[in-house]
Amino acid sequence: MSKRLVTSITLALGMWMTSQPVIAQQILLTNGVLLDPNNQSARKQHLLMDNDQIIGRFDVIPEDFSGKRVDISNKYVIPGLIDMHTHTFGNRAPNTNTENMGPSTTAQVVQHAGVTGLVDLFGNEQTLFEHRRLQQQGLIGGADIYTSLSCLTAPGGHCSQFGETRTIANEEEAAKHISELAQKQADVIKLVSTLGGRLPSLSPQLLKFSVAQAHKYRLKVIVHVHTLADVESAIAAKADAITHLPDDGVVSKSLAQRLSKHGVIVIPTLACDTDEYEFLFSDVLDSNLVKKLTAPRVIEGYRHQAAQMTSEQKHKAQQRTLKYYQSIKNLIAADVVLLTGTDAGNYGTLQGFSLHRELLKFAAAGLTPWQALASATSEPRRFLGKPPGLEVGAQSSVVILNHSPIENIINTQTIHAVLHKGKYIENKL
Numbered sequence: 001m002s003k004r005l006v007t008s009i010t011l012a013l014g015m016w017m018t019s020q021p022v023i024a025q026q027i028l029l030t031n032g033v034l035l036d037p038n039n040q041s042a043r044k045q046h047l048l049m050d051n052d053q054i055i056g057r058f059d060v061i062p063e064d065f066s067g068k069r070v071d072i073s074n075k076y077v078i079p080g081l082i083d084m085h086t087h088t089f090g091n092r093a094p095n096t097n098t099e100n101m102g103p104s105t106t107a108q109v110v111q112h113a114g115v116t117g118l119v120d121l122f123g124n125e126q127t128l129f130e131h132r133r134l135q136q137q138g139l140i141g142g143a144d145i146y147t148s149l150s151c152l153t154a155p156g157g158h159c160s161q162f163g164e165t166r167t168i169a170n171e172e173e174a175a176k177h178i179s180e181l182a183q184k185q186a187d188v189i190k191l192v193s194t195l196g197g198r199l200p201s202l203s204p205q206l207l208k209f210s211v212a213q214a215h216k217y218r219l220k221v222i223v224h225v226h227t228l229a230d231v232e233s234a235i236a237a238k239a240d241a242i243t244h245l246p247d248d249g250v251v252s253k254s255l256a257q258r259l260s261k262h263g264v265i266v267i268p269t270l271a272c273d274t275d276e277y278e279f280l281f282s283d284v285l286d287s288n289l290v291k292k293l294t295a296p297r298v299i300e301g302y303r304h305q306a307a308q309m310t311s312e313q314k315h316k317a318q319q320r321t322l323k324y325y326q327s328i329k330n331l332i333a334a335d336v337v338l339l340t341g342t343d344a345g346n347y348g349t350l351q352g353f354s355l356h357r358e359l360l361k362f363a364a365a366g367l368t369p370w371q372a373l374a375s376a377t378s379e380p381r382r383f384l385g386k387p388p389g390l391e392v393g394a395q396s397s398v399v400i401l402n403h404s405p406i407e408n409i410i411n412t413q414t415i416h417a418v419l420h421k422g423k424y425i426e427n428k429l
C-alpha cells in the first residue's frame with residue numbers, strides 16, 4: 001500500500017471519527033505537534049487514544065468529547081521508542097556488582113526513557129516466558145516485552161557462556177528447538193554465527209537450514225554476527241536481520257549494497273560497542289535521565305573505569321570506535337534499514353538511556369533526524385508486524401517531548417511524558 005493511500009485512509013478515518021459519539025475514559029492530547037516518522041509528517045492536531053489504540057486525529061476537538069483532555073501546547077509527539085536488542089536482567093558495570101532487575105522491572109524502568117517496547121534476545125527462557133505472559137494478562141505494566149526466549153547456538157557457542165541456552169548440533173536439533181520456540185510463541189528467533197572466532201559456530205549450512213525452519217512458522221530471524229564471514233553467511237541464509245557489526249573489518253560499500261539488495265536489516269548495537277569509550281570524554285553520565293534510571297554505583301563504576309584507562313587502552317578503543325562508524329556510514333550510504341538496539345545488560349550500556357545514545361550515534365553517522373527516529377519507532381514496528389506510526393489504528397504508545405527531535409535528535413531526551421496502553425506517565429526529572 002502506498003504511503004499516500006495510507007495517509008488518505010488515516011485522514012478519512014479521522015474525519016469519520018468526528019461524526020461518532022466519543023466515549024469517556026479516552027485520552028485526547030490537544031495542541032501538540034504530531035511527528036510521524038513513517039511518512040515524515042509534522043502536523044499540529046489533536047490525538048485521541050482509547051486504551052491500546054489511536055482512534056482519531058482531529059483538526060478541531062469533537063464537540064461531544066467528554067473524556068480526559070491533556071493540553072500539550074508547544075510540545076511534540078513521537079511514537080514510543082523500541083529497543084530491538086536488549087537483555088532485561090539488569091545493568092552490568094565495571095567495578096561493581098550487577099544491578100539485577102529482571103524483565104518486568106526493566107520493562108517499567110525503560111518506559112520512563114520513552115521506550116514502550118523491547119526485544120529481549122536472550123535471558124532465562126522460563127523467566128522471559130512467564131513475565132511476558134503476566135504482561136499479556138494485564139498483571140504487570142511497562143514497555144511491551146517481546147523476546148526470542150532463547151539463543152540458538154552451536155554446542156559451547158556464544159551465549160552458552162552466560163547461562164543455559166538451546167544448542168544446535170544438527171538439522172534434527174534445529175527443527176526440534178525451533179518448533180518448540182514456535183509453540184511457545186517466540187516473537188523472533190535468534191541464531192548465532194561466529195565463524196573464525198574462538199567459540200564454536202553454527203555452520204553456514206546449519207544457519208541456512210535453521211532460518212528456513214523459522215520461516216516455516218512465519219518467525220523472523222535475527223542473526224548475531226561477529227565477523228565479515230558471519231555477515232556473508234547470514235545473507236546466504238536469507239536472515240531477516242543481523243545484529244552487531246563485524247569486529248574483524250569494516251562493512252565495505254559492496255557488502256552494504258548486498259545487504260540492502262537482499263533486504264537484510266541491521267541492528268548494529270553501536271552504543272554497546274562504542275560507549276564504554278565515549279563515556280570517557282563527555283558529560284553523558286551527568287544526564288538527569290541517567291541518574292533517574294540507573295543505580296548510582298553503576299554510574300560510579302563507569303567513572304572509575306574511565307579514570308583507570310591507560311592511553312594504550314584508549315587508543316585501541318578509539319580505533320575500534322572509528323571502524324564501527326565507518327561500517328555504519330557505508331550501511332547508511334547503501335540505504336540499509338537500521339534498527340535501534342542497545343544490547344543493554346552488557347558493558348557500555350544503561351537500560352533505557354542507551355536507546356537515546358544509539359539515536360545520537362546514528363545521526364552522527366549520517367542519518368537525518370527523521371530517519372533516526374524511524375529506526376527507533378516505525379521501522380521496528382514494521383519488523384514486529386505492527387502498524388508503524390501515529391495513524392488511526394496504531395498502538396497508543398507515544399512519547400511527548402519538550403523540544404523537537406527533528407531540529408536535533410538529542411531532544412528525544414527532553415521527555416515531558418510517556419503514554420502507553422492508556423496510562424499517562426508524567427516525567428519528573
Ligand SMILES: [Zn+2]
Pocket residue numbers: 085086087121343
Ligand atoms: Zn545481546
